[in-house]
Amino acid sequence: MDSIQENLISWNNSLVASIPVAGLLSRNSVAYKWKAPFRCWLLREAAFWRITDLLTQSYALHQQGHCLGARILLRSAFETLATLIYLNHNIRQVVDDKLNFHLFSQETVALALGSRDGSTAYVAVNVLKMLDRGDKRYPGLRSLYESLSESAHPNYEGLVSGYSKPDHDEYATHFSNRWMRRHGEQHLRSIDLCMMSFHAEYDTVWTLLMERLEGWIVANDARLEATKNDLHG
Numbered sequence: 001m002d003s004i005q006e007n008l009i010s011w012n013n014s015l016v017a018s019i020p021v022a023g024l025l026s027r028n029s030v031a032y033k034w035k036a037p038f039r040c041w042l043l044r045e046a047a048f049w050r051i052t053d054l055l056t057q058s059y060a061l062h063q064q065g066h067c068l069g070a071r072i073l074l075r076s077a078f079e080t081l082a083t084l085i086y087l088n089h090n091i092r093q094v095v096d097d098k099l100n101f102h103l104f105s106q107e108t109v110a111l112a113l114g115s116r117d118g119s120t121a122y123v124a125v126n127v128l129k130m131l132d133r134g135d136k137r138y139p140g141l142r143s144l145y146e147s148l149s150e151s152a153h154p155n156y157e158g159l160v161s162g163y164s165k166p167d168h169d170e171y172a173t174h175f176s177n178r179w180m181r182r183h184g185e186q187h188l189r190s191i192d193l194c195m196m197s198f199h200a201e202y203d204t205v206w207t208l209l210m211e212r213l214e215g216w217i218v219a220n221d222a223r224l225e226a227t228k229n230d231l232h233g
Contacts, residue, residue, distance in 0.1 A: 004059055004191055011052045011195075016045045030221050031214040036105035039112050040213070043087050044206055046112075051080040051198055055191055062187050067179035068151060068162065070187055075148035077194050078141065079127050082134040084201045086125070087111060089133050091209040095216045101224055138197055144190065151183070 019041050024032040031037050058073035090107055093099035107125070114124030135142035150157035162182075164175050217224065 004188060004195070007195055008052065008056050008059060011048070012056065015049055015052060019045065028214045028218070031217040034105070034217060034224070036101070036108050037210070037213060037217065039105075039108040040087065040091065040206075040210060043108065043111055044084065044202065047080050047084045047198075048202060051077050051194075054080065055195065058187075059191060062184070062191075065180055067183050067187060068158075068177075071148050071151040071179070071183060074187065074190060074194065075145065075152055077191075078134075078145050078148065079131070081194055081198045081201070082127065082130040082141070082145075083111065083125075084198065084206070085134040085137055086130040088201055088205050088209055089137070091206075091213050095209065095212045101217075101220070102228065102230065141197075144193075148190075151179075 019038075021032070021038070024038060024041065054073050054077040058070045058077065061067075061070040061073065087108070090099060090104055094101055094104045110122050110125050113120050114122045116124050131142050131145055151162070152158060162178055164173050165178065166173050
């Protein structure tokens with residue numbers, strides 16, 4: 001069993017089954033009378049469920065030799081990683097007094113309930129905006145995502161290059177599925193990079209930031225109460 005498979009099994013066994021509101025209120029009754037901190041927990045755990053699901057399927061498809069589907073799923077996994085990075089960045093901005101808490105609360109609504117097809121009342125945060133934020137924290141993340149996107153779309157990489165190769169000597173084009181030959185070895189390294197980055201953001205960064213956010217809310221609760229109707233946060 002390789003390290004990726006071992007980590008995926010560990011991740012699946014670590015997925016949170018529920019978030020009891022009573023438990024959060026017991027943890028910090030002042031902080032969790034506000035909805036934004038709860039949504040931070042919701043987003044963190046939903047992201048963990050999603051990226052575990054995506055990477056498990058991506059790994060399985062790669063093991064079966066289906067590299068195109070594996071890359072498309074990995075692309076979605078990097079979007080999920082970017083969502084958690086973006087959330088953590090915004091929490092950091094609040095506790096550093098660089099982002100209004102009520103605006104932050106609205107941002108958590110958009111992250112949790114946003115859509116692009118009008119199925120919810122809120123507009124989703126642009127994924128490229130989140131990826132750009134992620135690239136500032138992990139340089140190269142955006143370029144890796146763009147490479148995966150070329151595979152997901154029927155551009156040159158995803159269509160002609162993925163399935164054909166010219167033979168200039170014979171003046172012919174030969175067709176075959178070239179995905180594993182072109183990307184198979186690199187795919188596992190990309191999964192490993194995605195997992196390591198997500199683990200750091202989920203287990204270390206988010207945990208420390210949430211403790212700071214809870215303390216910040218307690219210290220600023222009176223001011224937040226006085227301004228809560230300004231932005232309906």
